Amino acid sequence: MKLADVALSSEPVSRTISYPTAHAVDQVDDYFGTRVSDPYRWMEDVDSPEVTDWIERENRLTRSILDNVPGREAMQQRLMDLINFERYTAPVRRGTRYFYWHNTGLQNQNVLYWTEGLEGEPKVLLDPNTLSADGTVAISGLSISDDGLLAAYSIADAGSDWERWHVREVATGEDLPDAVAWSKFSSASWLKDGSGFFYEGYDPPQGEALKEANYFHKIYFHKLGTPQSEDRLVFDRPDDREMNVGAAVTDDGRYLIIFETKGSSPNNQLSIKDLERPDAPAVKIADAADAVYSPIDNDGTRFWIHTTFNAPNGCVVEVDLEHPDREHWKTILSESANHLDSVSMIDDTLIANYLADAQSMIELHTREGDLIERLQLPAIGTAAGFVGKRSETETFYQFTNFTTPATIYRLDMKTRRSTIYRQPKLKFDPAQYETQQIFYTSKDGTRIPMFVSHRKGLELDGTNPTLLYGYGGFNISLRPEFSSANLLWMEMGGVYAQPSLRGGGEYGEAWHQAGTKLTKQNVFDDFIAAAEWLIASKYTSAPKLAISGGSNGGLLVAVCEMQRPELFGAAMAAVGVMDMLRFDKFTIGWAWKTDYGSPSEDEAEFQTIFRYSPLHNLKPGTAYPPTLITTADHDDRVFPAHSFKFAAAMQAAQAGPNPILIRVETRAGHGGGMPLTKRVELIVDQFTFLSQQLEIQSHA
CATH class of the missing domain: 2.40.128 (Lipocalin)
Incomplete structure (x- = not known):
């Protein structure tokens, strides 16, 4: 059965909604002489009985609106059909063994397999589906030793960024006693002989692990067979609490590569240490984080390095550790367009x-x-x-x-x-669909690309429900990728549009920088211009146009509906950064200052942020589009209070019948490692909301 064979809701919610009470407190902060109220500050105590009660009441309200929409069950069944196909990752060789992830179709988590030789019998190495009944425990990191005999793997519970490392023998499938806790934003990199691995982590938190800011990232070495208390501190930056660090052993096992990054910037400092000369100082390749410096491989002291130094679009240079100064660097691949x-x-x-x-x-x-x-x-x-x-x-x-x-x-x-x-x-025919890439002009004249996908034979009559998805930040590139959810949307007669906004990495570092700090408004202008192009080109109309994004993309959606509420028929903001004056107060939020700026430390950046911060730009009495805000109670990346405060404030400001709903997932985090069952439930809720608000008709 296809979704087109069932009737979908064509009746938007029009009743007056009674929202759960969220009291306001008299909290006022001073930013460079500007007094800013924060009436829902109490929601930052996310585990308090009052916040818990408010979440429960909001979830009940959301369920009362979404659960009884006609066609919902058929939508869920069709999505399960579309997801139910075998999925593999590309195999990676270690020694004589190959390792890959596989999902039979409807497993909550992918399973790690290995084979002896490329055509050997597949054997299960790690099945995270056995680690919890509800699929909320996931494998968050993996590193196989050079000989393929050992696997270091990390486990994350309920979507948390905190992870715990274990070591498994590949041949037996048995875990060794080794365990490493309080690791975060970490990889594991083995010594050539498999005697131990380098990893990254923090000191154990002294307060609430979900909320406490994470500072002083460190590199450790764990020797197999020893307790974590004996792990050796390899590198840290006690002079700079905001420096993130990372380590990787070269393929020849000779060198340890040490990365230092500031906040969430892609740029890094780079040092290379000779592991055969432990007392010798590391060779500094880049002592300033003024560009990306990423070693590709080496032949003895000769290193090939991918860098953006004097090349914002990237190039490859050759560096000899015997003569590491930049005047001796040799360009191998020049920067291109x-x-x-x-x-x-x-x-x-x-x-x-x-x-x-x-x-x-x-x-x-x-x-x-x-x-x-x-x-x-x-x-x-x-x-x-x-x-x-x-x-x-x-x-x-x-x-x-x-x-x-x-x-x-x-x-x-x-x-x-x-x-x-x-x-x-x-279980579908790809030939029924088409994708084209168009280019449109943003507010300042910049040419922006956008992919537009839909069923073949689409009529450009302005009536097509359209989902515009964006991100625009942190040097992250949105690429053409398959999604069963997006295919479901196209089966429903929808258009899926994905623009390459500034702030991302699609055109290199200059493109990224053009959407950061004082130029962040460019990102929102790019997204709004995409919406205007889709309407002007008759793909859709404002009442039929929905916008969606997550994390930094949740911020994008919220800002755009604040700035142009009349332009959209619905908005879906997932795990968004909504309180832009306090994003740097929780967990790893301080690292985002490299993209957003410093609202408490720089007056010009505060003024820019204050002009677009979603929480601070709500205007009471405004008719905002129907909005579905989603977050999770264990999100320790974007603190869930961002969404709580924004939802309460938006519900208080809303004029007219359009619903402002929040959906709070339990035992889940920022999205990584979310089990398939929870992902399906979330998608069905989102599409149920859109089918209702955009008045999507059956396309039988």
């Missing part, structure tokens, strides 16, 4: 993954930089993977786009031929 997103080295060949107008373009170069050929991809889409070692002669990658689930390809580096390794069996 396209953003160099990532580089790997397989079979002594540089595989350069470019973003050309937000879609993948793969080039193969010699290690000296000469172009060998451009890889032929099946269509507009995203290619990712290309993992392996310089000495290997094969690699794997996956290709996906808006109508194609991830297909795994094996690339033979000797013949440079790609062959399908694993391809999912589909």
Whole structure:
């Protein structure tokens, strides 16, 4: 059964809604002489009985509106049908073994398998579905030792960013006694001989782990067979509490690469330490975080480094540790008009993954930089993977786009031929849909690309329900990717539109910087201009246009509906940063100052932030579009009080019948590791809300 075969709701909520009471307190803060009230400050005590009671009442209200919408059950069943196909990740080789994730279709979490040789019998190594009855315990990190004998893996509970590392023997599937707690924003990197691994973490929190700000990130070394209390502190920055650090061992096992990043900036400092000379100081490649410096591989002291130094779109340079000063650097791949997103080295060949107008373009170069050929991809889409070692002669990658689930390809580096390794069996016909990339003009004249996907034969009569999704921040690029939810939306007769907003990384660091701090308004202007283009081009009309985004994208949605409430028929803001004057007070929020600015420390940045902060720009008596705010009670990335305070304030300000709803998930966090059952429930609630508010008719 397809969703088009059932009747959907065409009746928006029109009754007067009685919202749960949220009392206001007399809290006023002073920012550079500007007095700002914060009447819902009490909601920051997220575990208090009063907040718990308010959440319960809000959830009951939301359920009373969404649960009885006609066609809801059919929508859920069709989404389950679309999700129910086998999914694989590209395999990665360690020693003689290959490792990959697999989902049979409806498993809450992907399962990690390994094989002896590429065609060996698959064996389960890690099944997170066995770790909790409700699927809310997830594997958040994984590192396989160089010989493929051991796996360091981290577990996150209920979507938290906090993780706990364990070590499992691959052959037996048994865990060793080793355990490492209070790790966060961490990887694990093994020594060549598998005797231990480097990881990152913080000191144990002294207060509420969900709320307390995280400072003084550290690199540790854990030796197998020893308690965590004996782990050696390898590197930290006691002089700068906001410095994030990371470590990686080179493939040859000789060097430890040390990264230092400030906040959420992509730029980093870079040092390389010789592990065979523990008393020798690390070689400083970059002692200022003025660009990205990402080592690709090395041949002895000769390192290939992907960098944006003097090249905002990225380039590759060669650095010799014997002569590390910049005057001795040699350019291997020059900067081009396209953003160099990532580089790997397989079979002594540089595989350069470019973003050309937000879609993948793969080039193969010699290690000296000469172009060998451009890889032929099946269509507009995203290619990712290309993992392996310089000495290997094969690699794997996956290709996906808006109508194609991830297909795994094996690339033979000797013949440079790609062959399908694993391809999912589909329960829909991709040929019924089409994607085109258009370009529109933003408020200041900047040319912005946007992907538009829908059923073939769409009539441009202004009546099509349209979902405009955006992010626009933190150097993150939105690419063509498959989503069962988006396919469901297109089956419902909907148009899915995804613009490449400034603030993201689609066109390199200059594009990113054009949507940060004092220029953040550019991001909102880009999104609003996308909406205006879709309406002017007759794809849709304001009453049929919904906007959606999560995290920084939740901020985007909230700001745009504050600035242009008449432009949208519905808005969905997920785990958003809504109180822009206090985002830096909780967990890792302080790290976002590199993108947003410092509201408490810089007056010009405060004034810019104050002009768009969603919580502070609500105007009582305004008819805002129907809005669904979603968050989770264990979100320790974007503190859930952001959404609580914004929902209470928006409900108080709203004029007219349009509903302002909040949905608070339990035992979930920012979204990472969320079990499939909870993801499906959330999507169905969102689409139920849209079908009701946009008055979507059956497309039978």
